[in-house]
Amino acid sequence: MTIEISLQVNGVSHKFAVSPTETLVDLLRRRLGLTGTNKDCGMGICGACTVMLDGLPVSSCILLASQADGAAVTTIEAIERDGRLSPVQEAFLRHGASQCGYCTPGFIITASALLAENPHPSRDEIVEALKGNLCRCTGYKRIVEAVESVARQGGPT
Numbered sequence: 001m002t003i004e005i006s007l008q009v010n011g012v013s014h015k016f017a018v019s020p021t022e023t024l025v026d027l028l029r030r031r032l033g034l035t036g037t038n039k040d041c042g043m044g045i046c047g048a049c050t051v052m053l054d055g056l057p058v059s060s061c062i063l064l065a066s067q068a069d070g071a072a073v074t075t076i077e078a079i080e081r082d083g084r085l086s087p088v089q090e091a092f093l094r095h096g097a098s099q100c101g102y103c104t105p106g107f108i109i110t111a112s113a114l115l116a117e118n119p120h121p122s123r124d125e126i127v128e129a130l131k132g133n134l135c136r137c138t139g140y141k142r143i144v145e146a147v148e149s150v151a152r153q154g155g156p157t
């Protein structure tokens, strides 16, 4: 049994026939080759698979592709603009907020969604927004500082 769905992914419209159990992260990685979205826990705990669904960050490992029917999905591949890193990506580099990098796409998607909704979040608001993203390497301090630096600029995400 398959289900027909329509998805806009990074601005491009697609139609897929998906199985009832196919997750959004698997569709993105296997069918579209968008491997910047990582999959780790597969249980909605770590945030490595975070993408934006209609502008909001979601864990794509616990979202069925069929549940995303009709939505607009943004992955890390669409965060840079015209071949230039976004301000959040630049800030991660500047602050050394990425080490092994496995968690980084998820953090950048979550931070970008936060800053698009609230360009000047407080430190507490940043920490709250990022609480669903786990990092085994950095200790979080540099990640929060990177997002704070963009919040202080209030620039585009």
Ligand code: FES
Residues within 6 Å of the ligand: 038, 039, 040, 041, 042, 043, 044, 045, 046, 047, 048, 049, 050, 059, 060, 061, 062
């Ligand atoms: S892989 Fe989706 S939350 Fe961990």
Ligand code: FES
Residues within 6 Å of the ligand: 097, 098, 099, 100, 101, 102, 103, 104, 134, 135, 136, 137, 138
């Ligand atoms: S930089 Fe390695 S898990 Fe976050």
